[in-house]
Amino acid sequence: MNNIFIIGVGLIGGSFALDIKALHPECKVFGIDTTEAHLEEALQLGVIDEKANFEDLNKAEIVIIAIPVDATLEVLPKVLDHISDDTIVFDAGSTKEDICDKVRNHPKRRNYLAVHPIAGTEHSGPKAAIHGLYKNKTNIICEVEETAFKLQEKALKLFSDLGMRIRYMNPKAHDKHIAYVSHLSHISAFMLGKTVIDKERNERDIFDMAGSGFASTVRLAKSSPAMWTPIFKQNKTNVIETLDEYIDNLKHFKQLMEDNDFEAVYNEMEKTNHIKDILNGIQ
Amino acid sequence: MNNIFIIGVGLIGGSFALDIKALHPECKVFGIDTTEAHLEEALQLGVIDEKANFEDLNKAEIVIIAIPVDATLEVLPKVLDHISDDTIVFDAGSTKEDICDKVRNHPKRRNYLAVHPIAGTEHSGPKAAIHGLYKNKTNIICEVEETAFKLQEKALKLFSDLGMRIRYMNPKAHDKHIAYVSHLSHISAFMLGKTVIDKERNERDIFDMAGSGFASTVRLAKSSPAMWTPIFKQNKTNVIETLDEYIDNLKHFKQLMEDNDFEAVYNEMEKTNHIKDILNGIQ
Incomplete structure (x- = not known):
């Protein structure tokens, strides 16, 4: 070469x-x-x-x-x-x-x-x-x-x-699928970071109480806005679709908690535990 | 001893x-x-x-x-x-x-x-x-x-x-703060996992397209439902409050995208990048 x-x-x-x-x-x-x-x-x-x-x-x-x-x-x-x-x-x-x-x-x-x-x-x-x-x-x-x-x-x-x-x-399928496994993860992490930062005036409290689980979930919120803004802009339609589904799932989980239906809360998590098998393939 | x-x-x-x-x-x-x-x-x-x-x-x-x-x-x-x-x-x-x-x-x-x-x-x-x-x-x-x-x-x-x-x-402050940095992270990961699993009928597609970023963000969705269901039940009020704020932030982000206000999208992320400093203390 x-x-x-x-x-x-x-x-x-x-x-x-x-x-x-x-x-x-x-x-x-x-x-x-x-x-x-x-x-x-x-x-x-x-x-x-x-x-x-x-x-x-x-x-x-x-x-x-x-x-x-x-x-x-x-x-x-x-x-x-x-x-x-x-x-x-x-x-x-x-x-x-x-x-x-x-x-x-x-x-x-x-x-x-x-x-x-x-x-x-x-x-x-x-x-x-x-x-x-x-x-x-x-x-x-x-x-x-x-x-x-x-x-x-x-x-x-x-x-x-x-x-x-x-x-x-094909490019269409790529953009649709990647919205789920990559673009949505970034928004989920950024908004998790925002939610915690907004709440906690005193950062020492976050620092002291947050463990490796929080660090892992919010890690992508360190990503570059200059790189990610144009991605969200170009893939707007697909990303909004994933956001709608994600928000609906969160609302449903909240509703189950409000209804005190903790058996259903358990089942929601148990069904998703299955992500283990998928992650084992990645890591 | x-x-x-x-x-x-x-x-x-x-x-x-x-x-x-x-x-x-x-x-x-x-x-x-x-x-x-x-x-x-x-x-x-x-x-x-x-x-x-x-x-x-x-x-x-x-x-x-x-x-x-x-x-x-x-x-x-x-x-x-x-x-x-x-x-x-x-x-x-x-x-x-x-x-x-x-x-x-x-x-x-x-x-x-x-x-x-x-x-x-x-x-x-x-x-x-x-x-x-x-x-x-x-x-x-x-x-x-x-x-x-x-x-x-x-x-x-x-x-x-x-x-x-x-x-x-004090126990009250503990439960309130931990809802943000731990309990919410778990729900965010579980619902992210659920959203992707629901969408993708063919798991090979997820497996092949997901990278380390997705794996990190969704890692907590491997957690035990038997351990987490009672936590959400006991800390219901605080957890629902964090979920409300998280959902509002996600909706706001989506609205900015729908309005094509990508300057604001950039700013949302840029402000949250600050999480770096907090995470540096944890890891």
């Missing part, structure tokens, strides 16, 4: 860079970012080898776009305009329908692969980049048939070398 | 037993449990040294009650009836108001200390007992002034040897 371009040198892009450099010490990693301080930091941390800009993209073998999903809508067409016929470009965004629609008729559509690696942490920026982030993680690929065969192959080889499991979906 | 009695040889009681035996190899740990299979398992795992029953309690130096909070209401007065004047009894329940009320006028009230160690995992039973569960964890003590001074001292020495931080609260 030769020239890898990372657009957005944060947690996601930076972690790709680190693993690719480990696999292919001969390759050169170029970074593009709107935040100059991030580029400098990525250079110093050895996440990238060199700063670059869009005019350099014609020498890229692989371009990885790892920026907020609203910015990807603007940046991807520009990237496709600049690359050679043999370059494979993929993004890593948490929404896939809008981005696939955006480039549907771009002359270089065949150079793009729509990708969503289910990997990350609640941290962000170049410092958050870590080795092995993608190992044993699921990578969802949408509209694979729209990408040139040889370029699909190159990207799949890379994902396989990184230790990822591949799943193919 | 001599004879320690553990009533309820599960995660909480068993973990006390393991640590006390490590600290005081000379002491003998007796187990009482309504489930014979748990007692046998606890014996085989070395969590307890001997099975016992209520008639043996007169030789106890310390009695630890670690059973569901509804059962504690029945068991604690019986335990107090059986012990000697020098025995210290403490429970580990997640609600403190009802239990303190229950024994307020018991002739042996001075032998009881109302305790809530903020420690645990989502697992249960004797097998879930682990060494060091209580190290660096908070231990909330209620109505400390109602307990005989020498017996307070003995319990506090034990908690200190286990590495716990002590916080004193």
Whole structure:
């Protein structure tokens, strides 16, 4: 491998860079970012080898776009305009329908692969980049048939070398399902954090009484609003649907408590305990 | 130390037993449990040294009650009836108001200390007992002034040897605050799990698309309904209050999305990011 371009040198892009450099010490990693301080930091941390800009993209073998999903809508067409016929470009965004629609008729559509690696942490920026982030993680690929065969192959080889499991979906199904298992979890955590913070004027009280259970449930409320706001905006319809169902379930649970129907409260929890089997597969 | 009695040889009681035996190899740990299979398992795992029953309690130096909070209401007065004047009894329940009320006028009230160690995992039973569960964890003590001074001292020495931080609260404040940082988190996780399970007929889809973020947010939905139902029942008023506020916050977030006010969506999250500082203190 030769020239890898990372657009957005944060947690996601930076972690790709680190693993690719480990696999292919001969390759050169170029970074593009709107935040100059991030580029400098990525250079110093050895996440990238060199700063670059869009005019350099014609020498890229692989371009990885790892920026907020609203910015990807603007940046991807520009990237496709600049690359050679043999370059494979993929993004890593948490929404896939809008981005696939955006480039549907771009002359270089065949150079793009729509990708969503289910990997990350609640941290962000170049410092958050870590080795092995993608190992044993699921990578969802949408509209694979729209990408040139040889370029699909190159990207799949890379994902396989990184230790990822591949799943193919259409963008609509992706956005609908991911709203449940990812987007809703984030809102649930953010609003839990808000509820507790609003209530407790004296933070020492929270700090002292909260245990590892609270920490786990609210962990995602540390996530970046700059990354998540555009995701909720792009996936608005699906996310609102999940929120309606979640709120209804919470109201129903509350109603059972108000009715003193604690047998039903027990059953609600007992039926959901089944989540154990699902989680065992994830962790 | 001599004879320690553990009533309820599960995660909480068993973990006390393991640590006390490590600290005081000379002491003998007796187990009482309504489930014979748990007692046998606890014996085989070395969590307890001997099975016992209520008639043996007169030789106890310390009695630890670690059973569901509804059962504690029945068991604690019986335990107090059986012990000697020098025995210290403490429970580990997640609600403190009802239990303190229950024994307020018991002739042996001075032998009881109302305790809530903020420690645990989502697992249960004797097998879930682990060494060091209580190290660096908070231990909330209620109505400390109602307990005989020498017996307070003995319990506090034990908690200190286990590495716990002590916080004193009144039972009313305890139940109100813990509803926010513990009880609400459990309902939020259970209902998140339910929402996703209900939606996804095909579990392979959840399994494949869910990442570590979902796993973290929903982890508490693995908890025991037998333990949690009585907690919600005893702390009904406070829990319903937290649920009302949580549901209102979720509805407000949804409304902002429906209004396309994504600047406000951003601000909601940004204000809550502040939870980082609180969590840094916990983990």
